[in-house]
Amino acid sequence: MPTATPVQTPVSGPSRFEQSSVAVASDDPMTPSAARSGEPLPMTLGLAAAWMLAKREWVRFFRQRNRVISAVVQPLLFWLLFGTGLRGSFVGAGDQNFLEYFLPGTIALIVLFTAIFATISVIEDRREGFMQSVLVAPVGRWPVLFGKVLGGSAIAWVQAVLFLLLVILFGAAPLTASLAPTLLLLALMAAAMCGLGMIVAWPMDSTQGFHAVMMLGLMPMWLLSGAFFPIPAIGGDATVGQWVLGGIMRANPLSYAMVELRRLIYPSIDFAAYGFAPAPVICWSVTLGFAIVALWIAWRLMRGSRRADLIV
Amino acid sequence: MNREAAELTKTLVTCRDVRHRYGDREALRGVSLSMSGGEIFALLGPNGSGKTTLFRLMSTLVPIQDGRIEVDGIDTARDPLAVRGRIGIVFQSPSLDKKLTVDENIACQGALYGLSGKELRRRRDEVLTAMRLTDRRGELCEKLSGGLKRRVELAKGMLHHPRVMLLDEPSTGLDPSARLDLWQALRAMSDSGVAVILTTHLLDEADKSDRLAIMAEGVVIAEGAPEALRREMGEGMVTVSAGDLDAVERVLRDELQLPVQRAGHQLRIRSDRAATLVPQLAERLGDRVQSIAVGRPGLEDVFISKTGHQFL
Numbered sequence: 001m002p003t004a005t006p007v008q009t010p011v012s013g014p015s016r017f018e019q020s021s022v023a024v025a026s027d028d029p030m031t032p033s034a035a036r037s038g039e040p041l042p043m044t045l046g047l048a049a050a051w052m053l054a055k056r057e058w059v060r061f062f063r064q065r066n067r068v069i070s071a072v073v074q075p076l077l078f079w080l081l082f083g084t085g086l087r088g089s090f091v092g093a094g095d096q097n098f099l100e101y102f103l104p105g106t107i108a109l110i111v112l113f114t115a116i117f118a119t120i121s122v123i124e125d126r127r128e129g130f131m132q133s134v135l136v137a138p139v140g141r142w143p144v145l146f147g148k149v150l151g152g153s154a155i156a157w158v159q160a161v162l163f164l165l166l167v168i169l170f171g172a173a174p175l176t177a178s179l180a181p182t183l184l185l186l187a188l189m190a191a192a193m194c195g196l197g198m199i200v201a202w203p204m205d206s207t208q209g210f211h212a213v214m215m216l217g218l219m220p221m222w223l224l225s226g227a228f229f230p231i232p233a234i235g236g237d238a239t240v241g242q243w244v245l246g247g248i249m250r251a252n253p254l255s256y257a258m259v260e261l262r263r264l265i266y267p268s269i270d271f272a273a274y275g276f277a278p279a280p281v282i283c284w285s286v287t288l289g290f291a292i293v294a295l296w297i298a299w300r301l302m303r304g305s306r307r308a309d310l311i312v
Numbered sequence: 313m314n315r316e317a318a319e320l321t322k323t324l325v326t327c328r329d330v331r332h333r334y335g336d337r338e339a340l341r342g343v344s345l346s347m348s349g350g351e352i353f354a355l356l357g358p359n360g361s362g363k364t365t366l367f368r369l370m371s372t373l374v375p376i377q378d379g380r381i382e383v384d385g386i387d388t389a390r391d392p393l394a395v396r397g398r399i400g401i402v403f404q405s406p407s408l409d410k411k412l413t414v415d416e417n418i419a420c421q422g423a424l425y426g427l428s429g430k431e432l433r434r435r436r437d438e439v440l441t442a443m444r445l446t447d448r449r450g451e452l453c454e455k456l457s458g459g460l461k462r463r464v465e466l467a468k469g470m471l472h473h474p475r476v477m478l479l480d481e482p483s484t485g486l487d488p489s490a491r492l493d494l495w496q497a498l499r500a501m502s503d504s505g506v507a508v509i510l511t512t513h514l515l516d517e518a519d520k521s522d523r524l525a526i527m528a529e530g531v532v533i534a535e536g537a538p539e540a541l542r543r544e545m546g547e548g549m550v551t552v553s554a555g556d557l558d559a560v561e562r563v564l565r566d567e568l569q570l571p572v573q574r575a576g577h578q579l580r581i582r583s584d585r586a587a588t589l590v591p592q593l594a595e596r597l598g599d600r601v602q603s604i605a606v607g608r609p610g611l612e613d614v615f616i617s618k619t620g621h622q623f624l
Binding site: 045048052053059060063128132136139140143 | 405407421425426
């Protein structure tokens with residue numbers, strides 16, 4: 001989005017409306033818009049609209065400095081506090097201490113938080129009225145979803161990557177060739193989280209409602225993904241509690257992304273020898289499937305719900 | 313009439329027997345109207361009269377249930393996206409992104425209507441000049457006054473050169489000078505062949521339109537140019553307020569055989585010889601009345617004569 005630069009317009013006072021009055025007459029050769037042709041906008045224009053909405057997310061995010069800070073500082077604090085506090089009482093796979101174990105979880109938390117706060121803005125957009133002008137534009141609904149997800153996941157991705165690079169720079173995690181697939185995995189996770197956020201945010205008319213769902217649904221999803229504590233084994237001598245918890249955590253699609261993220265950040269440790277660690281192909285497929293399903297449901301929801309259009 | 317003039321005053325919106333219900337409540341009970349290019353058409357009515365519902369149907373925000381609305385020959389039910397490309401909408405509640413500048417807001421709007429690059433910049437300069445916003449283009453919208461915000465809204469609505477401009481209560485929250493500006497802008501738009509359609513609950517505002525429809529309880533009760541509607545009401549109107557309205561009404565009706573209409577705390581008498589009636593009434597009623605006023609009938613009188621109650 002071109003930011004504000006003081007521009008001197010060559011057009012002076014008296015000609016105020018003349019240009020547009022000419023253009024309204026039906027033979028304006030420079031009008032590529034649907035206003036003239038009457039055709040629905042083609043795909044490329046929908047993409048341009050989505051791109052603009054994504055850019056808007058980006059600009060808004062960095063203009064609200066407290067959002068930037070809270071999205072990074074909170075997970076960082078979590079990481080340092082829990083990592084240091086539980087250091088002595090935890091030994092993970094490959095003799096990892098908790099600070100090391102919790103690092104992938106912290107990165108997932110950054111993605112989750114940022115994606116959630118990016119999608120929560122749908123509710124604000126609606127309350128502040130911006131959304132109504134988007135909903136009556138001739139581009140339809142998919143650029144709205146696409147723009148939000150693109151903008152939100154780009155913000156989440158950049159923050160997670162910056163955090164990861166910082167951690168590598170300070171030597172808390174090794175720098176290896178698996179950084180490239182890590183970046184891809186993070187992008188996929190960000191898209192999935194944004195899709196999930198849209199599913200929650202779209203039918204809502206208040207941010208309080210979103211917070212309730214976040215605390216009851218999204219945070220437990222993160223907690224039960226192996227981000228904070230290892231997924232219990234469900235072997236012969238497991239207790240009922242371990243069976244239940246282990247079962248839930250195995251059913252959580254985020255668990256698979258976490259396993260793969262952990263493996264990519266610490267490639268030298270053989271996690272399969274220590275507990276739940278499905279093959280990379282399974283982890284990638286589940287994560288990809290999770291993203292696709294979340295976005296598909298969000299899309300169905302946005303197309304179908306006319307009721308939400310009228311929430312102002 | 314030559315071809316260009318015919319193009320300018322072509323019928324652009326037709327509503328045929330439009331009905332709409334919200335659950336059990338019937339908001340529109342068969343509305344048929346048509347609006348042409350080059351005119352400012354006001355939908356006047358008190359709250360709950362159905363004008364906002366009609367606005368939402370015309371703007372394709374709400375799908376049509378019964379009846380038919382055509383914009384520039386296109387059925388809103390069949391091809392809402394094509395209709396959207398032809399209408400510019402200014403909502404009652406603001407639709408600006410407050411965290412973005414004026415320029416950025418308009419760029420966003422442009423992307424939603426398929427404008428980009430040089431063409432977008434040209435149109436942006438054009439609407440900013442028309443709305444006299446050029447010197448504020450770099451400012452964040454949250455810093456603008458109410459009148460300026462409304463002008464940005466108008467600039468957004470005009471950007472894609474719509475054939476039809478829809479405005480929902482456009483002068484809400486504007487001070488008198490901002491209102492004057494708004495009407496100048498609307499007049500300039502209609503002069504260029506746009507059909508300007510606005511809803512209002514302000515009588516003096518509807519009076520400034522070229523043609524208006526008065527709505528009450530979901531139907532159009534009067535339609536025409538403001539002067540024509542007033543003329544139907546006769547030359548003069550005498551308004552009597554009194555403490556004991558019942559007694560005064562009896563005197564006027566039974567003894568003086570005058571066509572009295574009661575509206576709220578007033579009695580109204582349509583008369584072509586209002587000036588001679590006043591001393592007669594003053595003498596007959598004495599100090600039973602608080603005031604006797606004589607005036608020319610206004611739109612309120614049209615409303616009262618059709619509905620039997622006051623316009624509020």
